[in-house]
Amino acid sequence: MRVALTGTPGTGKSAVGRELRRLGATVIDLGALARRSGFLGRLDRKRRTREILLGALGRFLDRKIPGGTTVILEGHTSHLLRVDFAVVLRCSPPVLRRRLASRKYPAEKVRENSLAEALDAITTEAVSRLGRGRVLEMDTTRRTAASVAAEILRLARRAFRGAARYRPGRTDWSEDIIRNAGYYSRSRGDSHGGRQGR
Numbered sequence: 772m773r774v775a776l777t778g779t780p781g782t783g784k785s786a787v788g789r790e791l792r793r794l795g796a797t798v799i800d801l802g803a804l805a806r807r808s809g810f811l812g813r814l815d816r817k818r819r820t821r822e823i824l825l826g827a828l829g830r831f832l833d834r835k836i837p838g839g840t841t842v843i844l845e846g847h848t849s850h851l852l853r854v855d856f857a858v859v860l861r862c863s864p865p866v867l868r869r870r871l872a873s874r875k876y877p878a879e880k881v882r883e884n885s886l887a888e889a890l891d892a893i894t895t896e897a898v899s900r901l902g903r904g905r906v907l908e909m910d911t912t913r914r915t916a917a918s919v920a921a922e923i924l925r926l927a928r929r930a931f932r933g934a935a936r937y938r939p940g941r942t943d944w945s946e947d948i949i950r951n952a953g954y955y956s957r958s959r960g961d962s963h964g965g966r967q968g969r
Contacts, residue, residue, distance in 0.1 A: 772841045774927055775849035777897065778860030779888040781870040783911040783919065787860065788845040790920030796927075801828065801846030825851055841927060850897040856905050856931050857897040858923055859939075863912040864889045864947040886955050889944040898939055907937035 776784055776791075776798070788798045805811050805823045808831065812822035829852045836842050850857040862870070864885045871881045887893070897906045907926070909919055926934050948955055 772856070772927070772930065773836070773852075773854040774841070774843045774923075775852065775854040775857040775897070776843050776845045776860070776923070777847055777850040777857055777893055778911075779862070779867065779884050779893055780847055780876075781867045781874070781884060782860035782862040782888070783916055784845050784847065784860055786916035787911070787920045787923070788843070790916045791843055791924060794920060794924055796843055796920075796924055797840065798843045798845050799832075801844055801849055801852075804828070823848055829853060843923075843927075847893065850893065850900060850906075854901070856907070856927075857901055858907045858909060858937075859894045859897055860919070861894075861908050861910045861912075861942045861944075862888065863910075864944050864951075866912050882955065882957065886948070889947045889955075891939075891942075891944075894939050894942075903939055905931075906939050907931065907934050908939050908942045909937055910942055 776788060778784055785800075788800060791798050801823070805828055808828075810824045810828040810831070812824050814821050823846075825848060832844070832852065844852060844854060850859070867888050868881055868885050871884060876884070894906065894908055909922070911919055926937075
């Protein structure tokens with residue numbers, strides 16, 4: 772079984788991935804793999820990121836991941852690869868803005884990613900590809916990475932049966948767009964925040 776651990780940058784994927792590894796899960800950091808194995812494409816100078824070559828990366832994973840094993844693919848493009856389930860980490864946009872600013876993200880990139888989160892961009896994309904029944908959302912705003920990782924592992928061991936409380940649609944940050952309309956109107960980029968870059 773392949774599980775995508777995905778979400779807007781800043782929602783906690785790396786921290787949750789570390790905790791999953793500590794608990795014994797097999798986790799592949801797609802960004803690190805793409806850099807190490809040459810699956811990065813052209814440089815987006817504006818966003819200071821490189822596009823991940825998803826087709827080549829997917830074919831590589833198909834060759835390398837043995838059948839019958841449970842693997843968690845960590846990265847904000849993981850839901851675009853061949854997976855059985857996707858766990859989308861979510862975070863309140865005001866908290867997300869603080870997290871990204873503390874990482875020294877450029878102001879425009881903070882706005883783009885905050886808008887993508889408020890618009891449910893990754894959840895919508897994952898549901899479009901996998902169907903609502905194979906996508907879960909977990910709000911990391913006030914949860915520790917350890918508790919989120921433990922819950923993901925518990926659900927994965929049951930092939931995500933009994934995960935109804937995490938089905939898409941329960942997390943709604945759209946009010947943040949209304950409350951901060953002036954802030955978002957300054958965003959010149961698209962709502963995806965350059966998510967295929969790294």
